[in-house]
Amino acid sequence: MMSFFATSGHRKCLKALFIVLTLLVSQSEKSWADTATADVSGFCYSNQPAEIRRCGEAADAGSATAQIVMGQRYRDGSGVPQNLFLAKNYLSQAAEQSEAAILILAGVLLGSEYAEVNDFGAGLEWLTRLSNSNYEPYQRYAASWLGNIHYWGWYGVERDTSVAAHWIKLGAELGDPESLELLGNLYLSGDEVPQNYALARETWRRAAELxxxxxxxxxxxxxxxxxxxxxxxxxxxxxxxxxxxxNYGMAQFMLGQWYERGIGMPQNHETAHMWYNIAAAGSNAELFRSMRDGLASSMTNAQIARAQARASSCMASDFEHSDCQIPDVSLQ
Incomplete structure (x- = not known):
């Protein structure tokens, strides 16, 4: 089970990081060191070929903003042919001037599918450098990523909870939900911190609320x-x-388990089948489908059809349809 969580958490961390990069970059644009021109945003963010060429010229002249934009363009193949080597080159130049570029560069160095572009050591070095940033969002994302890398052993890095704990604690202090989640895991296991089940729950609660x-x-x-x-x-x-x-698949799967076994509620195979169907629509679908199909062997065709229809209604309504039959529970 650990390998599944590490893999899904890895994808989730990368996805979340890439989502926030554009926001972080746009919010911090005015702080970028831009040595070649005072303002390139007027043409660098245009999709016109002539303006893209002009942005490339500004990047070659040393503009950090232009280098970041061109690095992203070559990374994504946006307005230019995709070229991860050029993306890495432009972003590496920009990272010397702009902390905003470091996050994007780390994504290329650590997340590329091409061995010639990957450089895990450099990626870790850049993230460590970013962890000392005076800009808290950058510091928080760097600590979160480093904590996950060393906790789960991503990118071929040997799993080391002692190193991970340093970054996890820093990320938790800065209010990073993934770091708080991992800190709860440390309290549960007693690795690098005194084992404390109550603190594990409290830390998970803080992470969940974030x-x-x-x-x-x-x-x-x-x-x-x-x-x-x-x-x-x-x-x-x-x-x-x-x-x-x-849409956290393991939670949907677990609801299916509880309904199938009658844990804390009356046993209901139709509702269990519905939750297995919903879980199977997302990641790790093979596991969830196998549980659903195993349960189906003890159900009638009519029950299966109702469960499938309920699952469709539930997902289409963003879990608001009455077919979901979600219990109305609240914390005491």
């Missing part, structure tokens, strides 16, 4: 089990539903 679906899922599981004699299925359902509504 948007971490995996933390909400972990909270749901912690309240469902009876490890410390404090089982609270109302709280378990509350947090699991939050993650499930955000």
């Amino acid at each position: 948007g971490s679906d995996h933390a909400a899922y972990s909270l749901g599981l912690s309240f469902e089990n009876d490890r410390h004699g404090d089982r609270d299925f109302n709280a378990a359902m509350y947090w699991m539903v939050i993650a499930a509504k955000n």
Whole structure:
């Protein structure tokens, strides 16, 4: 199970990082060191071929803003033929002037499918440098990424919880939800921090409130089990539903498990099948389909048809349709 979470968390971290990059870049544009021209945004953000060429000339003349834009264009093949080598070159130049470029460069160095472009060591060095930024969002994203890399052992880096804990604690102090989630894991296991189940839950709660679906899922599981004699299925359902509504596949799968087995609620194979269907529409579909199909062997064709229809209605309504039959639970 650890390998699944590491893989899905890896994809999630990369996706979230790339989503915020454009926002971070646009918000910090005025702080970029731009040595060649005072303002290139008027033509660098145009999709006209002549303006793209003009932006390339500004990048070659040393404009950090233009180098970032051209690096992204060559990375994505936007207005120019995709060329990750040129993307890496432009972004490497920009990173010497602009912290905004470091995040994008790290994505190319660590996430490229091409061995000739990948440079994990340089990627880690750039992220470590960025962790000392005076701009808190950059510091937070760098700490989060470094914590995940060393905690899960991404990119061929040997898993090291002692190194990971340093970055996880920094990210948690800065309010990063993924770092808080991992800090909760450390409290649960007792790695590098004193084992404390109550602190694990509290840290997961903070992460969940900041948007971490995996933390909400972990909270749901912690309240469902009876490890410390404090089982609270109302709280378990509350947090699991939050993650499930955000399309976190493992939470949807777990709701299916609870309904199939009658854990904390009356057994209901049709509703269990519905949740397995919803989970199978996302990632890790093979596992979820196998659970759904195994359950289907004990159901009638009419029950299966209703479960499938309910799953469709539930997903189409963003989990608001009455077919979802989501329990109305709240924290006491």
